Amino acid sequence: xxxxxxxxxxxxxxxxxxxxxxxxxxVAVMLYIASLFIVKxxxxxxxxxxxxxxVTAISKVPLRFILRGLKPILIIIIFTFTLNMLMTKGEILWxxxxxxxxxxxxxxxxxxxxRLVFLILGSSLLTLTTKPIKLTDGIESLLKPLKxxxxxxxxxxxxxxxxxxxxxxxxxxxxxxxxxQMARGADFETGSxxxxxxALIPILVxxxxxxxxxxxxxxxxxEARCYRGGxxxxxxxxxKLKRKDALAMVFIAVYLGIVILERIFLIGLDAKIIAxxx
Amino acid sequence: MSITVENLxxxxxxxxxxxxxxxxxxxxxxxxxEFIAIIGHTGSGKSTLIQHLNGILKPTSGEISIGDIKIxxxxxxxxxxxKRVGLVFQYPEYQLFxxxxxxxxxxxxxxxxxxxxxxxxxIRKSMQLxxxxxxxxxxxxxxxxxxxxxxRVAIAGVIAMEPxxxxxxxxxxxxxxxxxxxxxxxxxxxxxxxxxxxxxxxHNMNDVAERADxxxxxxxxxxxxxxxxxxxxxxxxxxxHIGLGVPQTTEVAALLSERGFQxxxxxxxxxxxxxxxxxxxxxxxx
Ligand SMILES: Nc1ncnc2c1ncn2[C@@H]1O[C@H](COP(=O)(O)OP(=O)(O)OP(=O)(O)O)[C@@H](O)[C@H]1O
Ligand SMILES: [Mg+2]
Numbered sequence: 001x002x003x004x005x006x007x008x009x010x011x012x013x014x015x016x017x018x019x020x021x022x023x024x025x026x027v028a029v030m031l032y033i034a035s036l037f038i039v040k041x042x043x044x045x046x047x048x049x050x051x052x053x054x055v056t057a058i059s060k061v062p063l064r065f066i067l068r069g070l071k072p073i074l075i076i077i078i079f080t081f082t083l084n085m086l087m088t089k090g091e092i093l094w095x096x097x098x099x100x101x102x103x104x105x106x107x108x109x110x111x112x113x114x115r116l117v118f119l120i121l122g123s124s125l126l127t128l129t130t131k132p133i134k135l136t137d138g139i140e141s142l143l144k145p146l147k148x149x150x151x152x153x154x155x156x157x158x159x160x161x162x163x164x165x166x167x168x169x170x171x172x173x174x175x176x177x178x179x180x181q182m183a184r185g186a187d188f189e190t191g192s193x194x195x196x197x198x199a200l201i202p203i204l205v206x207x208x209x210x211x212x213x214x215x216x217x218x219x220x221x222x223e224a225r226c227y228r229g230g231x232x233x234x235x236x237x238x239x240k241l242k243r244k245d246a247l248a249m250v251f252i253a254v255y256l257g258i259v260i261l262e263r264i265f266l267i268g269l270d271a272k273i274i275a276x277x278x
Numbered sequence: 279m280s281i282t283v284e285n286l287x288x289x290x291x292x293x294x295x296x297x298x299x300x301x302x303x304x305x306x307x308x309x310x311x312e313f314i315a316i317i318g319h320t321g322s323g324k325s326t327l328i329q330h331l332n333g334i335l336k337p338t339s340g341e342i343s344i345g346d347i348k349i350x351x352x353x354x355x356x357x358x359x360x361k362r363v364g365l366v367f368q369y370p371e372y373q374l375f376x377x378x379x380x381x382x383x384x385x386x387x388x389x390x391x392x393x394x395x396x397x398x399x400x401i402r403k404s405m406q407l408x409x410x411x412x413x414x415x416x417x418x419x420x421x422x423x424x425x426x427x428x429x430r431v432a433i434a435g436v437i438a439m440e441p442x443x444x445x446x447x448x449x450x451x452x453x454x455x456x457x458x459x460x461x462x463x464x465x466x467x468x469x470x471x472x473x474x475x476x477x478x479x480x481h482n483m484n485d486v487a488e489r490a491d492x493x494x495x496x497x498x499x500x501x502x503x504x505x506x507x508x509x510x511x512x513x514x515x516x517x518x519h520i521g522l523g524v525p526q527t528t529e530v531a532a533l534l535s536e537r538g539f540q541x542x543x544x545x546x547x548x549x550x551x552x553x554x555x556x557x558x559x560x561x562x563x564x
Contacts, residue, residue: 013295116350177365177373182334184385184435184436185390185439206372
């Protein structure tokens with residue numbers, strides 16, 4: 001049910017991907033996203049797919065599990081695809097009343113939909129292989145320069161850690177409450193939109209009350225352990241770059257290099273290949 | 279209404295690295311009107327098992343029938359199952375959501391599509407059964423009640439659906455001794471009055487020993503033993519091996535017999551043990 005949502009979820013494992021420094025992974029994902037916007041044709045996607053496939057294979061996260069992350073945004077993908085397909089002007093392939101599909105539209109639609117898919121797949125690999133705690137450690141460390149400007153980086157990171165930490169708890173709680181109300185005959189699946197929205201009340205009220213209860217307990221527990229914020233706090237597992245991190249850096253550099261070279265020298269090649277094939 | 283479970287297996291997160299076999303090939307039957315207790319260590323699969331009995335969880339494999347309805351059949355309507363099988367979850371007070379106790383208890387009966395007068399009758403009856411005074415509590419907000427009272431409201435919400443099978447998952451967890459006894463007595467009372475089938479999940483041997491017709495012992499997802507309390511609690515060593523004990527009375531009786539006392543075969547009720555001891559001890563002190 002509700003547990004099927006994998007976006008932002010951690011997949012336990014011991015692969016090299018799981019062990020790479022979180023800061024590096026965050027930067028790598030940002031570079032990866034940038035690379036998706038450098039790529040302007042399908043030849044570039046070949047490079048992206050190879051890169052993504054390599055990293056996925058190394059991470060040992062089952063492909064099925066990664067692909068499940070696409071489910072929640074499937075609608076957005078379909079929406080973008082349809083809009084791009086119908087709204088682009090150019091050489092007309094098919095026409096019906098005011099609707100028309102053009103050659104350029106089809107090309108754009110596939111291209112944009114794939115970009116979204118790659119975007120999600122790449123970034124979900126980050127959260128799948130990085131524990132939330134490490135992720136926020138990484139973000140805190142990367143934000144450090146902004147601390148001088150008065151940004152409360154530790155507090156922000158702590159808030160993020162807590163929020164991430166409690167996503168599964170709240171999902172679990174939702175699951176429990178849903179089951180309990182289903183046992184009392186609640187029906188969440190049929191009826192009009194209005195009825196379905198109303199059916200959510202028996203879930204949302206207990207969920208909010210539960211969330212406040214958890215927040216209060218947590219605040220008390222933190223104070224009882226003398227938590228006072230970031231000043232002078234040290235870390236049990238301080239982040240340090242290791243040899244495998246250097247390897248990862250090389251990998252990213254090579255990947256980015258190929259993407260840029262492809263953009264400069266091979267641009268337009270895919271159109272020629274497509275033209276040859278059809 | 280009888281319950282039949284055949285070769286029930288449930289695997290959480292099947293096919294993933296962290297899949298858990300929560301139930302493995304569990305089979306049993308409960309005749310109509312019986313009072314069953316399920317006991318087992320934490321994580322032994324008790325909650326998973328009972329959630330199958332009203333169709334909240336679907337088995338990975340195996341079949342379940344309630345009365346003559348096979349609930350694992352895809353064509354069965356969920357409402358029909360929920361009408362027959364009432365399930366009180368662990369910590370049920372966390373599912374309260376309405377503005378008043380009355381409205382909250384009415385949620386279940388209303389979902390069954392009953393007419394207003396019938397709903398009203400059931401609310402009054404179930405509140406009386408769980409020991410909540412109607413005049414005093416009906417119009418109060420469930421959120422301003424004590425933990426024990428909230429629990430009663432939540433249980434009343436399920437009882438009001440008048441299920442023929444009533445399942446309770448550790449209904450006394452986290453309550454003070456008085457509320458603990460009250461809730462258990464209430465379950466017994468409901469059982470006596472409505473003659474329904476009861477399945478009570480518990481950690482507490484003492485609660486189970488005196489009330490249940492039969493006891494099911496779960497261990498790591500398997501049903502390892504079942505029988506009348508007298509039979510099951512005879513196996514002290516086996517039970518302690520899987521992390522469970524026996525009722526205190528049984529324990530005392532067993533220790534006495536180790537010291538050479540001629541104790542009757544098995545004692546479950548505290549009263550029986552006391553009368554046994556009283557007979558043998560000199561009056562006016564040892
Ligand atoms: N929703 C779930 N997802 C994944 N695993 C679960 C889920 N619910 C339970 N489990 C696992 O299934 C096993 C059985 O759990 P279950 O809740 O049935 O035990 P229990 O006997 O009710 O324990 P307790 O006495 O603590 O309530 C446990 O190993 C548990 O970790
Ligand atoms: Mg349980």
